[in-house]
Amino acid sequence: MSGPVRFGRRVRALPWPGLQWAWHAPSGLAVAVALVLAVGVSVGTYGTGGAAADVQPVAAPDACAPDWVTGWQTAAQPAPGNPALGGTTLRMVVHPQVTGSEIRLRLSNAYGTVPLSVAGVSAARSDGAAGLLPGTVASVMFGGQPSVVIPAGADVLSDPVPLVAEAGRPLAVSMFLPVAPPVLTQHSVALQTSYVSRRGDWTLGDASAFPVPVGSWLVLTGVDVLVPRPVNAVVTVGDSITDGVGSGPDADERWSDALSDRLSRSGGAAVMSVLNAGIARNRLLSDGTAGGGDSPLTRFDRDVASAAGATDVVLHIGTNDVAARRSAAEITEGMRRFAERARSAGMRVFLTTITPSDAGPHGTSAAVANRAAVNAWVRVHGREYADGVFDFAASVADPAEPTSLAPEFDSGDGLHLSAAGYRAMAAAVDPELLTGSPCLAGTSPVRVLLSGG
Template sequence: MTRAIMFRRLLVPLVTALVLASPSEITEARSAPGRGAPKPAGIWTGTWEAAASGTVPAPAGASIRNVVHTSVGGRAARVRLSNRLGTRPLQLGSVTLALQRPGEPRSPGAVAGSVRAVTFADARSVTVPAGRDVVSDPVALPVPADANLLVSVHTPADSGPATYHRSALQTNFIAPRGDRTGDESGAAYTTTVASWYYVTGVDVLGPSAAGSVVALGDSITDGTGSSSDADHRWPDRLAARLRGLPAHRRPGVLNAGIAGNRILLDDRGPSALTRLDTDVFSRAGVRTMIVLEGINDIKGTPEQKDPGVLENAYRLVVRRAHARGIRVIGATITPYGGHAAYTPAREAVRQAVNAAIRTHRIFDETADFDATVRDPARPSRILPAYDPGDHLHFNDAGMRALADTIDLRSLVSTAYGRLPRPAEVRAHLPVRPLSPRSPRPARRP
């Protein structure tokens, strides 16, 4: 091989990555750490994510306390805040990070002594331009895995519509007046909301080289149908399975689900194709992406009637991910027979798309969610034991079944990308017998 050929092979991936870099990523890179901030040793890993799904009027002069749940822990953290969908510069007077009191998911109170000021290039306040995200300086707060954090922000002035994640399935809090971000007591937070405001991610610093896994999806990934304030979405359940591994081998799990999301068209939030840069590629340590998208394209308005169009969209997602060194697991689209939007013609499209996912080698690996949750007696419907009543989404048992479908060997890697042998994974994973109420996943067809 000539030196010229070797140079081109090294240069092409680098140029591709630069071309695909989003403006948000560039803003984030310039904002952290500040000049006076230490450069901590270790590896940054995403522990929590919420994708920006829209905007909502923001209460000027208020403090908002967001409750977020970690998948992995670390000895320090940094916070991602977004004005991505805003129309005016966002003024943040102060931001803090704290641990929520254990066992109190509906409480705005912080663990005593855990409140930390969050800075941006060493400043306590920051103005985020419209259309941009910002990442904080490192925050010296040990963060446990499987714990709730409080991300509190104070907006001293009217900055226009707030970028938010609408369906949090988590109780969050507002103190209507003044800067209460430093409060340990939650007494001032007298109003509750069911959305996350401004905060779109938390990263942790630690020794793990396992990286993170991003679940890109719609309302099923967002958790619709599961219990509120319980962290029972299927990505949460996946993170719980991974906690059976040693901490240094455990990847973070990031939930990039948006209720109503489509892969092709903007609807509730930017389309999956539109938001790959901001919701996947800009996240810390991403090694793997799990894609569960397409049902809203099939049953939405306008509806997608051509399975080949969706297949081509999946292939584009995979090509863009591979350009970043990210492997992609494709999940089959789950049944929705009995839902108001169901028709035989749309079911035929779903079946054709699933057949392509299983047999056309679109993805690096396949997670057959459809085979796991469908009713063998009525394959167009989900099992009654998993149905919260709308025949489309999943209850807590269904969310667990989806998470259990993922082969953990496809997620666990070292810094050099070697996948462990099955025995290595099994040696560290707890054995979970199937309960009588959780039917055994169906075999792949």
Template sequence: MPRTARPHGRAALTALSTCVALGCGTGTVPGEQPSPTPGGPTAAGRDVVTWASSADHVGEAADGRGYRLMVHTSVGGSGLRVRLSNAFGDRPVTFGSAHAGLQRDGASLVPGSNRRLTFGGARSVTVPAGGIVYSDPLPGRVPAARTLAVSLYVARAGGTLTGHGMALQTSYTTDGDHTAEEGAAHWKQRTGSWYYLDAVTVRPRKETGAVVALGDSITDGRQSTPDRDRRWPDYLARRLSTSGGTVEGVANAGIAGNKVLLDGPGQSALNRLRRDALSLPGVRTVFLFQGVNDIKAEPGATSAGLIAGYRKLIDRAHAAGKCVVGATIAPFKGWPEWDPAGEAVRQRVNAFIRDSGEFDGVTDFDHVLRSPHDPERMLPAFDGGDHLHPNDKGMRAMADAVDPKTLDCGTGQRAGNDGPGGQPDADGPGAIRPSR
């Protein structure tokens, strides 16, 4: 694979001129760690995840495709990196080029903001089946609460395509390499999914950390308004930006239909914890809000089985030095798979979450969302229409119920590691060994 040197001269001046549009500060961050080897994990340091989605298989890969992916930052900072995932691929993927800029409207970008990403100094990189790669850090600053456009050109690919199916965000695809273009002329095809991109990181002010929301379709945002960033983790990010606390980054690790115990849509929470949560830089806390899909499955999980799964997740997160906040399972009476037996399991599991003391903090989503007239049912004002997924108003109420103080409980002192987490366990395809 050909390698290209870092830009100098005119290219460097062009990159510098884009700093005005990107809100750039100074160039290289003092004390910056060396770039990671292509295909390997990021170096531990002050990097903090500002956006993430959970990878799954989303169809068949193809050569010669371009993807302009729109993602919303939570915390701002310098040294932007993107993480590209081939976690579910069965063949190598070669990215011929990649750029990052700021969205202006639709597929068009803020003039002067689109900047080339490199990988170990090269413009292209090949990611092996099951692997990931971090880009080199871009100099300058990236704003908080802005929509980034990450443009990728896949020169060679095949087999299973890695991505995230339900983005609730309009992105764009094309044929050929148009990643450097800031206009929308070649980006006419719309998509509601993200492809290959599964994390964006920055280096914010000192002591800033992140929380990752490990969840299912409610966390993924089903029934929230598309293209408006109204998932409950989005509302939480806006709250944290003004809370005065040290946790400002928010990563959304929700997958529609996902379970704690069994694979299905996406790997189970137990099997994807390492890749989707603990490996993300700067994470202080795992916010666990899952279990309803285990309960309403046929056959459904028992309370003992689900509690055992929670305990494994807590133990693994604590071993990596992370706090774990548990959220009670929301009511879902009226959903076709609801029955009294499953409701009894939900009540026992929620009692464990509230009263066991095994979580570092608790958020009572059940209490927030339930109807006072029928506590087994969601409050109609919060119901997205299917009796399981909250609407925008319900999503906001969930975020408002989270106590920011619980998101930085000091658990990191257990392992003394504020970078990507400890040793991997058997997390299936794409499991990675974070650097220390």
């Protein structure tokens, strides 16, 4: 699969004198952002497994110029187009993982059957809902033009947008669709509230123009951020458990979010952008089943390899294949193929055990036996094909009944995890096995200082 159509200029080398920088966004933005990177804080070691090095890697100074990294993304799925969306503006709310001076947007018509016209796009800091922070709204261009037509089956990447992104602070991306397509590319289970306007181009409009909340991300599938020093990304691939089902809406409590928080608190070279490529109902061995999107191997190029700065990938999947009565041999062969694909792309790849469940077809005696066989293979043979193994099943199992989730980690349906369960999964990741971001070695966590508003 080819990558997105790219618009705009090459990355420019920005001057970053010393260790303190300030960005002043255009268009009267009253917020100055300073990044202070204090030298001399060492990074500790984590976990007990794997062949981890005792010393964090250090990048050559000339490799540490400003660069792009994907700061937020979601995995695309097809959905029937809603005619009511024609002539409205979509306002998608997202939370970037990194801080930087510019952004660029990836819009997707990957599953479209006809070209998708987007007649206007803006980006701004969000108040967390449909509101835009005053003075932060920036128009988005594509090859210098304010509109773009995305071919069927394609993605596009915008020109750079001079808008400061801050790690964890919400951005709002607004897109005017003159006509609703018959098939819309979206991510169904966002666990994040976004908005649809009343009729009209409201890309620069205030919250009052957006009366309809939606729980999916539409058209927007990625936000890249220009960071002062290169930050690498790890992509988490999987099903509803990676998608975060069972955690709270608008709370960023997926296991990928918990891992991001853990790495950012560590600081230094441990910091990475943690990207989520989970799709509810996804299966390792089949495409498009019951709305579950394409398999991880089919969507690898779009959801993993195309992410700017991606160096690592963690695969956590298989529970839906077990429920569909696929054999342990089939599932482990699928894991092996995925690991080989990731390694052929030059990435570090990590396999995980399948978390326990006693729910419906996930909890039959045959499913329990199959899952146990897969997990035994991952523990014994996973490192033969991958760069490491994370035992998610052991981290969340009930000690008294290991075939079930521990009560405190169960969201209530016997399959999906609570926020505490997702934190336990993230705690099972050994950061020493990840690539990390060598250009941040020896630095403290980035502190974002705000003034004005």
